[in-house]
Amino acid sequence: MVIHAELLIKLQRNLQDAVVSANFSRAAYGLWWLVRQSLLPILLVVSLSGCATMSPVAPSELPHKIDSGQQADTLYQRLGGRVVLEQLVDNFVKGIAADKQVLPYFAKSNVTRFRLMFIEHLCEVSDGPCRYQGDSMRDIHTGMHINEADFNRVVELLVIAMEQTKISYPLQNQLLARLAPLRNGIIGI
Amino acid sequence: MLILPHINPRLSQLKPLLVLSCLWFLLLSNQSLAGGKILGTPGIAQFEGAGGGGLVPWAQLAGYATADEVGVSGACSHADVRDFRLNTCALQLNFFDRLELSYASHDFDVLPLDLLLEQNIAGVKVRLFGDVVYSTMPQVSLGVQHKTLQTDAVAFALGAEDNSGTDVYLAASKLHLGAVFGYNLLWNVTGRYTEANEAGLLGFGGPQHSAAVQWEGSLAVLLNKHIAVGVEYRQKPDNLGLDEHDWHDVFIAWFPNKHISVTAAYIDLGTIAQVQDQTGWYVSLMGYY
Numbered sequence: 001m002v003i004h005a006e007l008l009i010k011l012q013r014n015l016q017d018a019v020v021s022a023n024f025s026r027a028a029y030g031l032w033w034l035v036r037q038s039l040l041p042i043l044l045v046v047s048l049s050g051c052a053t054m055s056p057v058a059p060s061e062l063p064h065k066i067d068s069g070q071q072a073d074t075l076y077q078r079l080g081g082r083v084v085l086e087q088l089v090d091n092f093v094k095g096i097a098a099d100k101q102v103l104p105y106f107a108k109s110n111v112t113r114f115r116l117m118f119i120e121h122l123c124e125v126s127d128g129p130c131r132y133q134g135d136s137m138r139d140i141h142t143g144m145h146i147n148e149a150d151f152n153r154v155v156e157l158l159v160i161a162m163e164q165t166k167i168s169y170p171l172q173n174q175l176l177a178r179l180a181p182l183r184n185g186i187i188g189i
Numbered sequence: 190m191l192i193l194p195h196i197n198p199r200l201s202q203l204k205p206l207l208v209l210s211c212l213w214f215l216l217l218s219n220q221s222l223a224g225g226k227i228l229g230t231p232g233i234a235q236f237e238g239a240g241g242g243g244l245v246p247w248a249q250l251a252g253y254a255t256a257d258e259v260g261v262s263g264a265c266s267h268a269d270v271r272d273f274r275l276n277t278c279a280l281q282l283n284f285f286d287r288l289e290l291s292y293a294s295h296d297f298d299v300l301p302l303d304l305l306l307e308q309n310i311a312g313v314k315v316r317l318f319g320d321v322v323y324s325t326m327p328q329v330s331l332g333v334q335h336k337t338l339q340t341d342a343v344a345f346a347l348g349a350e351d352n353s354g355t356d357v358y359l360a361a362s363k364l365h366l367g368a369v370f371g372y373n374l375l376w377n378v379t380g381r382y383t384e385a386n387e388a389g390l391l392g393f394g395g396p397q398h399s400a401a402v403q404w405e406g407s408l409a410v411l412l413n414k415h416i417a418v419g420v421e422y423r424q425k426p427d428n429l430g431l432d433e434h435d436w437h438d439v440f441i442a443w444f445p446n447k448h449i450s451v452t453a454a455y456i457d458l459g460t461i462a463q464v465q466d467q468t469g470w471y472v473s474l475m476g477y478y
Binding site for chain 1: 224226227228255256257322323366367368370371372373413
């Protein structure tokens with residue numbers, strides 16, 4: 001593959017000697033090289049994610065097969081529906097309760113309400129059959145002055161809770177991607 | 190199996206600037222120390238000292254410091270291709286995820302000539318805007334690397350014009366959560382204005398003087414929260430007319446926790462000073478505090 005790449009570089013060089021703009025074509029080659037080489041990690045990922053779907057992490061796979069009368073799977077279904085989200089939030093609450101760094105932010109929270117509202121919120125952002133009816137992120141977090149480090153710690157606790165709930169890594173990332181835009185209504189206010 | 194990078198004695202020759210920064214760092218160290226970022230997201234240190242991939246400086250600043258934290262990190266790396274070896278050690282200070290100061294020293298072994306070339310690089314990088322994980326826009330940073338080649342006889346013999354030079358680069362970087370079949374994808378593009386030959390190891394400028402913006406890029410996928418695999422590309426000028434090649438690598442990086450990372454790469458440095466087919470291995474060990 002390397003020899004092949006070298007040959008291509010040489011060919012490219014010969015061509016570009018004739019052309020004026022050397023830099024651009026080399027950059028284009030580099031970009032193409034990147035894309036070509038990145039097929040390797042992508043193939044790895046595909047084969048791994050193939051394994052992940054076949055792995056016995058069934059709790060997050062089973063329930064949607066039962067109630068999936070609809071067309072495409074939603075993230076909510078792939079996560080395993082309400083049962084899994086409840087387990088996730090329970091694990092998350094336990095994690096927060098044991099964490100000195102972020103527990104103070106939750107000192108005035110009503111745990112029962114937080115639990116319910118967070119389940120609803122996760123259900124909604126993962127396209128589940130729920131409508132989050134709690135306060136806006138901005139209303140809840142205004143005056144809390146949450147900094148980046150503490151925000152990131154909460155993200156880490158959520159990741160740990162997802163691991164405890166046996167949610168696969170790709171599904172963890174997809175859920176985080178849905179939650180990431182909420183950050184602006186949470187930190188530094 | 191890993192070749193331990195030898196600790197470079199010339200790191201002790203720190204410039205006054207760096208000493209001052211260390212003092213500043215100590216003064217600020219009653220601030221929270223780094224640790225606020227998510228594992229792996231700052232990447233490692235590139236061989237010229239800046240936070241980045243192994244080859245390309247990224248928009249991320251080195252280490253795990255967030256807006257309220259300061260961080261210090263250090264890395265040593267060893268690159269081994271057919272006729273050359275490069276040992277580097279570097280130190281980075283990260284102030285509030287806004288300013289990065291770095292210092293690197295290079296020992297470059299030219300095996301066919303049994304010759305050692307030495308270079309120092311002082312770097313500054315400022316995060317202009319964005320957050321690599323959370324902003325819609327990429328994170329963008331502006332950086333400068335001032336390089337001084339101490340062993341300059343070879344460079345001048347080959348036609349280099351100078352034994353020191355300054356690179357200026359602009360880097361943009363973004364992590365896309367769950368973008369590739371649920372896996373996180375990180376890309377970085379860097380444009381660098383440079384006159385350096387072989388990153389400065391063969392001096393600066395030359396008869397084919399072609400200083401211009403060179404393009405560099407990295408693409409990585411996180412296989413899980415501890416392991417990233419990816420590729421890098423770095424375009425280079427050919428000021429000396431010695432068929433200087435662009436550089437490529439394929440890497441795997443392991444982040445067991447926020448205090449250490451280990452990276453290995455297959456590197457293809459092409460032709461160096463008309464010696465062809467310089468491919469080989471790179472390992473890097475980095476510590477963060």
